[in-house]
Amino acid sequence: METRSENTRHTLDRSAWVQLATELLAEDGLAGVRVEVLAKQLGVTKGSFYWHFKDRQALLEAVLETWREGRVRDSARQAEATPATAREQIRRVIDAYSIRPNRKGVRIELAIRDWARRDAQAAAAVEDVDRARLDDATALFRLGGFSENDARMRALLLYTHSFGLSMMVYTRMADDIGQLHQQVTRLISGEETR
Numbered sequence: 377m378e379t380r381s382e383n384t385r386h387t388l389d390r391s392a393w394v395q396l397a398t399e400l401l402a403e404d405g406l407a408g409v410r411v412e413v414l415a416k417q418l419g420v421t422k423g424s425f426y427w428h429f430k431d432r433q434a435l436l437e438a439v440l441e442t443w444r445e446g447r448v449r450d451s452a453r454q455a456e457a458t459p460a461t462a463r464e465q466i467r468r469v470i471d472a473y474s475i476r477p478n479r480k481g482v483r484i485e486l487a488i489r490d491w492a493r494r495d496a497q498a499a500a501a502v503e504d505v506d507r508a509r510l511d512d513a514t515a516l517f518r519l520g521g522f523s524e525n526d527a528r529m530r531a532l533l534l535y536t537h538s539f540g541l542s543m544m545v546y547t548r549m550a551d552d553i554g555q556l557h558q559q560v561t562r563l564i565s566g567e568e569t570r
């Protein structure tokens with residue numbers, strides 16, 4: 377990564393530290409999120425870091441909170457629909473996460489989930505995000521006319537399919553992965569039962 381310019385140095389705020397820390401987490405794991413490395417890449421002194429954060433743990437907490445809030449907000453936005461458009465939105469959600477995954481977002485998600493395996497605070501943030509995603513997807517399926525039980529089951533299938541597929545390397549998969557995805561999408565969205 378390049379060092380930030382002199383102009384950035386004067387306008388550096390807390391969010392710049394959090395953003396870069398999140399990028400380093402995705403690239404190098406938790407061990408790669410070091411104050412010295414952040415300060416060097418931002419082109420500032422470590423004193424600037426301590427102006428915004430008490431210590432590294434406070435930065436890590438801010439990374440988790442920023443990630444959690446962003447994912448919960450995105451989940452709620454993805455679930456917005458009217459009864460007439462719910463099934464169409466379900467298909468768009470499945471496609472957005474599995475056909476056109478945000479590779480940077482996937483790396484961040486994987487890094488935070490890895491961190492959560494060893495840290496209770498990170499695990500709580502992941503649990504909050506998972507709960508929000510499943511609840512929002514369930515509500516979307518309910519809006520689309522499914523029973524509560526069927527909506528929950530389909531929400532879980534949507535979540536595991538979309539995120540699982542987004543983390544896979546397609547070049548090593550069967551040539552018909554696109555066709556298989558379309559079949560799974562029809563199954564999850566209920567199009568095959570019509």
